[in-house]
Amino acid sequence: MSRQPRILGRYDGQEGGPLLLCLGGIHGNEPAGVHALQRVFEVLRKTQPKMRGTIVGLAGNLRALEAKTRYLDRDLNRAWLPDRVAQIATLEDGCAETLEQRELLDAMRNVVGTHHGEIYFLDLHTSSAEGEPFACIGDTIRNRKFARSFPVPVILGLEEQLEGALLEHLNNLGFITMGFEGGEHHSNSAVGFHEAAIWRALVGAGCLDDETLTETRHATAILKKSRGDLPQWLGIRYRHAITDEDNFQMRPGYRNFSQVSKGEIVADAPAQGEIKTYYRSRILLPLYQGKGNDGFFLALDVAPAWLTLSRWMRRMRLDRIVHWLPGVSRVKDEPGAIRVNLKVARWATVEIFHLLGFRKRRIHGDYFIVRRRKFDLKGPERTNL
Ligand SMILES: [Zn+2]
Numbered sequence: 132m133s134r135q136p137r138i139l140g141r142y143d144g145q146e147g148g149p150l151l152l153c154l155g156g157i158h159g160n161e162p163a164g165v166h167a168l169q170r171v172f173e174v175l176r177k178t179q180p181k182m183r184g185t186i187v188g189l190a191g192n193l194r195a196l197e198a199k200t201r202y203l204d205r206d207l208n209r210a211w212l213p214d215r216v217a218q219i220a221t222l223e224d225g226c227a228e229t230l231e232q233r234e235l236l237d238a239m240r241n242v243v244g245t246h247h248g249e250i251y252f253l254d255l256h257t258s259s260a261e262g263e264p265f266a267c268i269g270d271t272i273r274n275r276k277f278a279r280s281f282p283v284p285v286i287l288g289l290e291e292q293l294e295g296a297l298l299e300h301l302n303n304l305g306f307i308t309m310g311f312e313g314g315e316h317h318s319n320s321a322v323g324f325h326e327a328a329i330w331r332a333l334v335g336a337g338c339l340d341d342e343t344l345t346e347t348r349h350a351t352a353i354l355k356k357s358r359g360d361l362p363q364w365l366g367i368r369y370r371h372a373i374t375d376e377d378n379f380q381m382r383p384g385y386r387n388f389s390q391v392s393k394g395e396i397v398a399d400a401p402a403q404g405e406i407k408t409y410y411r412s413r414i415l416l417p418l419y420q421g422k423g424n425d426g427f428f429l430a431l432d433v434a435p436a437w438l439t440l441s442r443w444m445r446r447m448r449l450d451r452i453v454h455w456l457p458g459v460s461r462v463k464d465e466p467g468a469i470r471v472n473l474k475v476a477r478w479a480t481v482e483i484f485h486l487l488g489f490r491k492r493r494i495h496g497d498y499f500i501v502r503r504r505k506f507d508l509k510g511p512e513r514t515n516l
Contacts, residue, residue, distance in 0.1 A: 132162050134197050137238045139165065139188035140172030148184025149249045149336045152242065152306075153329055155188070157208045157254065157297060159195020160420070163313050164255025167325030174346055184338045186329075187242050191235065194227045201422045203227040207235075209293065211300035240516045250514050251277065251336045252301050252308045255325050257316045259420035262387025263357050264324040267310035269302040270485065271507040272442055277307050280335030281328065282355040284388070285364050286415065286430060291491045292370035293425070302504075305511035307336075312387070312416075320357075327353040361388055364433040366485075369409060371426035373418070377402055379426050385417040391429070398426060441486040450487045450503050467503040468492065 139155070155164025168188035175186075190196065192207045204226040211232075215222070219233050243250060265284040268274040278285045289310070290299040302308045311328045313321040327350035333339040339347055373379040377400040391397060391408045397417070398406040408414075412429040454461050458475025462468035469489065471479045474497050481491050481499060489501035 132165075132196050132199065135165060135190040135193055137190055137193065137234060138242075139168045139190055140175075141185065141187045141242075142172065142175040142182065143185045144182030144338060146181075146183045147248070148182075148338060149251055150184060150243065150246045151186045151251045151253065151332055151336045151338060152239065153186065153188050153253045153255065153332065154191050154297070155255045155325070156193075156196045157191030158201045158206075158256065159192045159197075159203075160199060160201045160316055161255075161257045162196055162199075163257050163316070163321035164325050165190050165196065166322045167255065167313075167329060170322070170326050171329045171346075174344070178344060180339065180343050182333075182338050182343075184248075184336065186333060186338060189235065189238060189242075192228065192231050193234075194231060201420070204229075206423075207231055208297055209295040211297045212295045213300075215295070216300065236516070243514065243516050247513070249336070249510060250306050251332065252298070252306045253329065253332045254298050254308070254310045255328070256310060256312050257314060257318075257321050258312055258387065258416050259316060260381075260386055260417045261315040261318065262389075263359070263361060264311065264313050264321075264328070264354065265387065265415075266328075267298075267312070269299060269308065269490070269504065270441075271302070271488070271504050272445060273307050273506065273508070273510065274302070274309065275438070275442075277332075277335050278309060281309070281311075281331050282351060283311075283328075283358050284361045286367060287364065287433060288367040288485070289415075289428065292367060292428065302506075304516065305506040305514045307510070323353065324357065326350075362432045364435070364438065365413065365415075365430040366433045367415070367428050367430050368412065369429040371398070371406065371428070373400065373424055373426040379418065381417045381419055381427065385414050385427070387415055387417075389414045389417075400426075437486070441488070444486055445488045445507060450489065453484075453487060462500060465500075465502070467505070468500055469502070470498055470500050472498045474498075 195202050205228045207228045267286045267289045269290050270287045298308045313324040330347045330350035379400045381398045393410050395408045396405045415428040417427040458472040484501040488507045492500040
């Protein structure tokens with residue numbers, strides 16, 4: 132792929148409204164999102180539909196896209212930690228991805244500028260394993276509402292396992308966010324699934340109506356068909372972390388959503404021996420490429436009743452009184468954070484705090500810390516990048 136421009140396209144509706152940012156290729160070996168954005172802007176240019184708000188398409192890691200590799204020096208999608216972002220304007224570490232991060236952040240700041248109203252962010256990925264497309268969101272009520280416009284499985288909690296993902300950084304700033312996995316890197320269908328996801332995002336954000344274009348109508352059917360009888364909601368329960376020294380080898384034949392049984396040997400690593408699963412679950416993002424620190428993830432179905440219950444509990448703002456319980460206390464100097472002493476609060480699991488809208492922060496031997504998500508029910512007055 133030749134060097135792409137940072138801004139792949141922009142289309143402004145006749146009426147004001149939300150801003151939808153779509154990013155393709157934050158991983159350089161995942162060009163499908165870039166191609167899909169190019170197709171969408173071509174259709175918008177030709178048909179000039181009536182629209183509310185604005186859509187902007189961005190390319191992620193330009194240097195790595197050109198070199199057709201996930202990244203050159205470090206993973207651009209693990210670099211969005213608040214301290215690093217604060218220093219990025221002046222950071223000189225010789226990394227290609229430091230330049231990429233600075234340029235991408237500048238481009239996003241220019242676009243976001245003084246926009247009033249909701250900002251949506253769609254992050255387009257593909258994976259080294261085959262399988263049906265799916266979406267990932269940080270579990271806020273606002274993200275869930277957006278995700279309902281996408282008839283694909285929606286995964287909760289992936290971001291809790293990854294440090295420094297752009298999606299989570301923007302989520303914490305008040306953007307409504309979604310990651311979309313379009314299938315295997317080189318599959319013919321990935322560009323089409325990404326294109327469908329972008330059209331659905333335009334509808335979900337309120338920029339277009341279902342009936343505006345043939346493309347918006349077809350997008351639902353394309354994604355619905357791909358889902359088949361897979362569950363609508365799943366939660367990540369486990370991440371198998373690896374380092375380059377592990378020589379991790381996934382056993383062949385796993386796809387996204389493959390069912391695994393308890394104790395099934397799914398991978399080998401010379402230092403650790405055979406790697407077995409802990410429980411019956413579905414495998415996600417099994418690693419079949421050289422680069423990356425995530426061997427695989429395990430996910431379980433989430434019951435619709437759990438979603439309803441948690442929405443009710445969050446609207447009631449039960450998080451405000453949770454520190455009245457024995458063994459549960461506020462963390463000094465960390466607003467919104469709660470410390471749970473497992474020796475006292477023997478009933479407590481991270482799951483219970485998920486219901487109340489908390490995100491897992493750290494787990495220690497006999498306690499864990501969770502923090503309430505900031506923009507769960509309502510967005511900020513103004514979104515600053
Ligand atoms: Zn990716």
